[in-house]
Amino acid sequence: MKIEEYLETLPNNLLSGEDVQLPEKSFREIFKFTELGKDDIFYHLGCGDEKGISIAINEFDVKNAIGIDNNSEKIENAKKVLEKNNSKGKLICQNIEESDISDASVILFWFTDENVINKMVEKFETLKPETKIITIWGPLPDCLPDKVDFPYIINKVPFKKAQNMQEQLLAIFGVKCVDFVTAWEFAERYTKSIGSPEIKNDRFLTIIQTLMIWINAKKLGVVCGDEIPESIKTYISIMKMHFDIDFEYLLKE
Incomplete structure (x- = not known):
């Protein structure tokens, strides 16, 4: 799905x-x-x-x-x-x-x-x-x-x-471009700050948030580099294979 x-x-x-x-x-x-x-x-x-x-x-x-x-x-x-x-x-x-x-x-x-x-x-x-x-x-x-x-x-x-969403996003993260490490770090901060004490559940939410942060940044043209990081590819595959959650179509929009 x-x-x-x-x-x-x-x-x-x-x-x-x-x-x-x-x-x-x-x-x-x-x-x-x-x-x-x-x-x-x-x-x-x-x-x-x-x-x-x-x-x-x-x-x-x-x-x-x-x-x-x-x-x-x-x-x-x-x-x-x-x-x-x-x-x-x-x-x-x-x-x-x-x-x-x-x-x-x-x-x-x-x-x-x-x-x-x-x-x-x-x-x-x-x-x-x-x-x-x-x-x-x-x-x-x-x-x-x-x-x-x-x-x-x-x-x-x-x-x-903000002049545009790109400026707003980069101001939030305090970086010139968004890579996997940035996406993961900020997703993890979010789940640790407001998430439940269920560590496994928090990790699942962190993965979802990481993918959404990076994909949204890509759509806005503010990711680092032209290639999809291997870590992003891996987590997209895990979500599809183990949870039947599809992120790939977002990369094609």
Whole structure:
């Protein structure tokens, strides 16, 4: 089956990012990366649970931390945990497109729905200068990142616009061209940062991500050299032979 067909077999919530909760270590990495501190007002959009809010308040001593999610059950459960732990912070049940985030200085925003992303980018552009928008895996559409510790990326208001996708991709990876080693390194960073403790599963996801990074880079004309690396060929064969997942057609498009 084609890789798109394989992805369609996965649960919709996994593909959309809904119900995918970041581990606590990821929040701490993100907050250190953004230099979150006592003068910040932090928003976690699509928070799901209270973990990020609790860590921001209790460990990074922010001025305020607000989590917003449109799932009422999750928000109610998260509020109970905050109350039980006597933690400060605020949790709001609301669609993020309707939320008031005008006082934010740091925002964590991890969504895959293009409609939501485009609406929120317009909203982010009205925020005060130097407001940090943290995304995971990729920057905001058509924007150059201000700071990268892959898979974590910061875009600051006002946003720097990329001339094209090639410029954006190379800015994310910090290289002049993408080779197999770069693709593998960044894919592995992603799965280690947000992946499950299942090591075998993480390796499988790393291989898929590596192939997608390299193939997308090839389509954009920013890979190193004209030949397909032997490692890429090997993993494409493994995916086809052992998992019936086809990547070869992507090289012909």
